[in-house]
Amino acid sequence: MRSRVMPKPRWNLEYLMWIFTRISGLTLILLAVLGIGLGLIMGARTQLDLGTLMRWAFFPNSNHVLDSEIPDLYLWANGFWQVIQILAVFFAATHGFNGLRTVVEDYSRPGFWQASLRFLVFLLWIFSSLVGIYVILGS
Amino acid sequence: MALSRKVGLIAGAKYKGGGPMLAWVLHRISGLGIIIFVTLHVLASFLTQQMGSDLGIFINIIYESIYFQLFIVFCAIFHGVNGFRIILLDIWPRLIRYQKESTWLEWFVILPLYILTAYIMIRRFLAG
Numbered sequence: 001m002r003s004r005v006m007p008k009p010r011w012n013l014e015y016l017m018w019i020f021t022r023i024s025g026l027t028l029i030l031l032a033v034l035g036i037g038l039g040l041i042m043g044a045r046t047q048l049d050l051g052t053l054m055r056w057a058f059f060p061n062s063n064h065v066l067d068s069e070i071p072d073l074y075l076w077a078n079g080f081w082q083v084i085q086i087l088a089v090f091f092a093a094t095h096g097f098n099g100l101r102t103v104v105e106d107y108s109r110p111g112f113w114q115a116s117l118r119f120l121v122f123l124l125w126i127f128s129s130l131v132g133i134y135v136i137l138g139s
Numbered sequence: 140m141a142l143s144r145k146v147g148l149i150a151g152a153k154y155k156g157g158g159p160m161l162a163w164v165l166h167r168i169s170g171l172g173i174i175i176f177v178t179l180h181v182l183a184s185f186l187t188q189q190m191g192s193d194l195g196i197f198i199n200i201i202y203e204s205i206y207f208q209l210f211i212v213f214c215a216i217f218h219g220v221n222g223f224r225i226i227l228l229d230i231w232p233r234l235i236r237y238q239k240e241s242t243w244l245e246w247f248v249i250l251p252l253y254i255l256t257a258y259i260m261i262r263r264f265l266a267g
Binding site (some may be wrong): 003022025026028029032049050051054058063092093096097099100103124128131132134135138139 | 167181184223232259263
């Protein structure tokens with residue numbers, strides 16, 4: 001089987017976002033593993049059930065573990081986890097809304113509607129990132 | 140648009156893509172599921188946290204339902220594991236030859252993780 005000869009990639013938006021999608025995906029998996037690992041060290045083994053630990057791994061906000069047997073939340077709600085959450089929101093929102101842009105471009109033709117939908121996705125990206133970070137800093 | 144895309148739903152369903160096609164379809168569906176959930180969740184937590192609004196509590200009720208949660212847990216686990224498979228195949232392009240096998244292999248990771256989590260969630264839901 002011979003491989004196709006590909007043109008040398010140029011640094012345009014598509015190529016950049018292709019790379020970003022891989023890097024952010026890996027980062028999100030690593031953040032989830034970090035959440036599970038540190039969660040287990042902080043006592044999740046006896047104080048959380050698996051569903052709650054998965055919810056914590058998905059997004060390490062202390063509101064996600066309120067419904068458990070943790071006696072004191074000081075380990076679970078602090079600046080370290082806020083930084084992790086802001087990273088998770090940034091990577092997840094950018095990864096997700098770039099994926100939504102890909103879907104929009106797959107199912108629409110170039111023109112007015114595609115441009116409008118792309119702009120809508122852009123607005124949703126800005127809006128949900130900012131609101132997400134605001135909520136993290138306020139909780 | 141390099142390709143003609145006049146493919147109907149039935150013609151698309153008849154296409155025998157096998158495991159990789161199923162993974163592609165599910166990757167897209169689970170990605171959209173996560174976007175809907177996360178956007179709603181960000182909105183709802185903003186509304187309840189900052190405004191104490193009833194709308195936020197209404198949205199919370201939707202996704203605190205066990206059915207929605209089982210769907211989202213599947214989306215998150217599938218999207219994560221399948222995305223990791225795609226990254227591995229992209230880093231080592233020679234593995235593309237084993238693409239079909241890789242989609243079978245990923246179910247050996249996804250199914251135990253998902254069934255175990257779902258079992259515990261359902262048991263807790265039934266216990267009240």
